[in-house]
Amino acid sequence: MHRHFFSKPKYEPLVVNTGSRYHVFISDEQGFQRTRELLAAVANNCQCLLVTDSDLTGMSENCVKLEADHLQVYLEQQVVRFPAGSRFYLLGREAFIWKTYSALLALCIPRDQCAVERCGSIERDVFCVHCRVINSAVTHSPVCCEGCGRELYVYDHFSKRLGSYMGFQVNAECVAELPEKELLMS
Amino acid sequence: MNELLRVSVAAINQLAPDIKEFILRPVVGSELPAFSPGSHIILEIHDAKNLYRNAYSLTSSPFDRSHYRIAVQLQQDSRGGSRYLHQAMSVGDQLDISPPNNYFAFEQYNKKCLLIAGGIGVTPFMSLFPDKCGRNADIDMHYVFRDQSQAAFVSKLRDQLGGRLSCYQRSQGQRLDVARLLSEQPLGTHVYVCGPERLIEDVRHQATMLGWPESTVHFEKFAVATNGAPFSVRLKKTGRSIKVAEDESLLDALHRNGVEVRHLCRAGVCGECKTALLQGPAEHRDLYLADAEKSEFIMPCVSRARNAAELVLDL
Numbered sequence: 465m466h467r468h469f470f471s472k473p474k475y476e477p478l479v480v481n482t483g484s485r486y487h488v489f490i491s492d493e494q495g496f497q498r499t500r501e502l503l504a505a506v507a508n509n510c511q512c513l514l515v516t517d518s519d520l521t522g523m524s525e526n527c528v529k530l531e532a533d534h535l536q537v538y539l540e541q542q543v544v545r546f547p548a549g550s551r552f553y554l555l556g557r558e559a560f561i562w563k564t565y566s567a568l569l570a571l572c573i574p575r576d577q578c579a580v581e582r583c584g585s586i587e588r589d590v591f592c593v594h595c596r597v598i599n600s601a602v603t604h605s606p607v608c609c610e611g612c613g614r615e616l617y618v619y620d621h622f623s624k625r626l627g628s629y630m631g632f633q634v635n636a637e638c639v640a641e642l643p644e645k646e647l648l649m650s
Numbered sequence: 651m652n653e654l655l656r657v658s659v660a661a662i663n664q665l666a667p668d669i670k671e672f673i674l675r676p677v678v679g680s681e682l683p684a685f686s687p688g689s690h691i692i693l694e695i696h697d698a699k700n701l702y703r704n705a706y707s708l709t710s711s712p713f714d715r716s717h718y719r720i721a722v723q724l725q726q727d728s729r730g731g732s733r734y735l736h737q738a739m740s741v742g743d744q745l746d747i748s749p750p751n752n753y754f755a756f757e758q759y760n761k762k763c764l765l766i767a768g769g770i771g772v773t774p775f776m777s778l779f780p781d782k783c784g785r786n787a788d789i790d791m792h793y794v795f796r797d798q799s800q801a802a803f804v805s806k807l808r809d810q811l812g813g814r815l816s817c818y819q820r821s822q823g824q825r826l827d828v829a830r831l832l833s834e835q836p837l838g839t840h841v842y843v844c845g846p847e848r849l850i851e852d853v854r855h856q857a858t859m860l861g862w863p864e865s866t867v868h869f870e871k872f873a874v875a876t877n878g879a880p881f882s883v884r885l886k887k888t889g890r891s892i893k894v895a896e897d898e899s900l901l902d903a904l905h906r907n908g909v910e911v912r913h914l915c916r917a918g919v920c921g922e923c924k925t926a927l928l929q930g931p932a933e934h935r936d937l938y939l940a941d942a943e944k945s946e947f948i949m950p951c952v953s954r955a956r957n958a959a960e961l962v963l964d965l
Contacts, residue, residue: 484861548835549861572761572838576863 472622472629478553478581480505486550490535490564492516494584495555502553511546513538515560536567543571552578559589559600562627586650590618591628598628604645606634615642654694654746655682657718662741665721665802669770670736671709674718677744681715685750687778688870691718692748692916695731697738702731703902703916707844707870708750709776709803718747721802723770753919754844754870761838762788766826766853768845769800774870775844776803779810790814792831794849797821829856844870871917871937876902878933881955885909885965886928900950900961909965911950918952925949926964931956 480487480502487510491499496514503512503524512527514520515535523529530538552568554561561580568578587601590609597611605618609631616631623630635641657674665671676682685708695702710719725732739745754774756763765775772793791811795801797819807815818824832841832853841862843853850869857867876899883900884891894903901923904911914922918936927948933956936949948961955961 481861483858486861543838544836546837547833547860548837548839548866549832549857549863550837551861551863572759574838574863574865576865 471620473558473580473582473624475580475582478502478555478579480553481551481579482506484549484551485509486547487511487553488546488550489513489553489555490515491554491583492532492556492560493518493520494557495560495581496520498581498583499553499555502555515556515564535564539567539571543568543573550577554578554580555583557584557587558582558622559627562624566625566627586648588618588648589626589628590616590631591623591626592616592631594633598626599631602629603648605648606642606645607631615639618648654748656744657682657747658744659739659741660717662739667799668724669721669800669802670724671719671721671802672735672739673710674720674747675716682718683749684715685712685777686752687712687756688754688774689750689752689777690754690774691720691750693720693731693735694746695734696745697730697734700730702734704731705916707754707773707777709773712777718750719776721770721773721776723800748914751914751920753915753917754842754868756842757840757868760840762790762836762840764831764835764839764841765789765791766828766831766841766843766845766849767791767793768843768849769795770802771843771845771849771870772803772807773844775842776806790816792816792818792826794818794820794826794845828852829859832856832860832862840866840868842868847871871919876935876952876954878954879958881958881960883955883961883963885963887965891960894954899952900948900954904950904965911965913951916951918949921949923949923951928962928964930959930961932961 487506489499489512491514493516499512510526514527514529515532517531554564565578565580587603590599590602590607592609592611594614595612597609599607599610602618606615607618609616615634617634619630621630656677658677659672660675661673663671690705690707692703692705695704706720708718709721722732722735724736756778767775804817818826841853843850850871854867877897880894880896882891882893892903892907894900901911901913911923911925914920919938921938924947927946932948933954934944935952938949939947
């Protein structure tokens, strides 16, 4: 692979836009610690949505806890309350931040109003190009697809829309021969 | 530059005391090129002495290609273009126009469109209504004008927008509070502003103060001043020196002297006339060049020399 090809996002620490009047942080558990650090910079004009299915305590007043399945509906209903100059900060696992990003774009929120930062584990979600099932929390390639059972080679090619890497049948002309599993890095 | 189109003036309507509408039909064929809402054309206007190239927004429906409509306000300090159109142009006259071009296109996926027009800056919005700003977008319009002599299109807009049109007549002391208006907008709003520079700067400034992302603030400078103190320009390749008068642009001075520079918008936005600047302090009035480029390039359609200095161009 040539070094100048970038088929996956590069992440840098996100910067809070201090010019904005309102800040919305959306994080999963893995991004919550970093979100807390950033919250300290924005005083009161903010809301934090923590997306987790587990019980967490010790959250501040402006934090709302949501189950993952409820985030989409919550955004659809609540997003109209935020003023036009609001900024969105998405923190957490790669798959989480990009799925949330897609949900915001679908609500007509411009790209330059959203900033992302990947936090925590480097597990990947992998989209099977054969059966279109997304396999969660993948750490090795090839991986057996939960949808069709094919052994998928995990490409370094990321779809922001799907929040997933592309997975193709490994060794397609001779599927009986499997290469050794490799740990996926970064 | 794109090939010019020959059109004839099919009708002239007085829309307001200072504003005339011209309906232009093709001389050859029955259809003019397609255009998107917000587009403009450039008219080539020849009077006895000079050639003027003025940009006018299309106010007709993009779905009707049998003609174009433009609305022209008589400029009190007109160099001649708008005066000639108002006083000398007659039905049946022919003239050349550029094909439509658009630097003020409306985004397809707006949750809400907030339109702000100042005076004759209302024109680029007129081609929008048949298209309704893309899909199911909310539209609110705020239209500021000096007095009735400028108030073209009010009844037409009222028909389209009903209560979503707000008018502000400055001669009656009515003011648009831009800061308040923007602060009341819901998330996903895009603002489109066209009119005098002061209005545009006010909207841009307030939007920045409220944290609106750049992609949601759209503006078209209705008129960019191209005149200023006279200066001279030296062309490196031929060694020629050309004088630029106070009432002409650098681009026009070059053309007057037979030096062809590719150009399109004549408003400092499209980048077509970008020319290498070898020497001399430029007064950059364009919206195209990045700051880092400004020491090496100039947009001759709007920019000039600072302090009447001499510029040296790589031409």
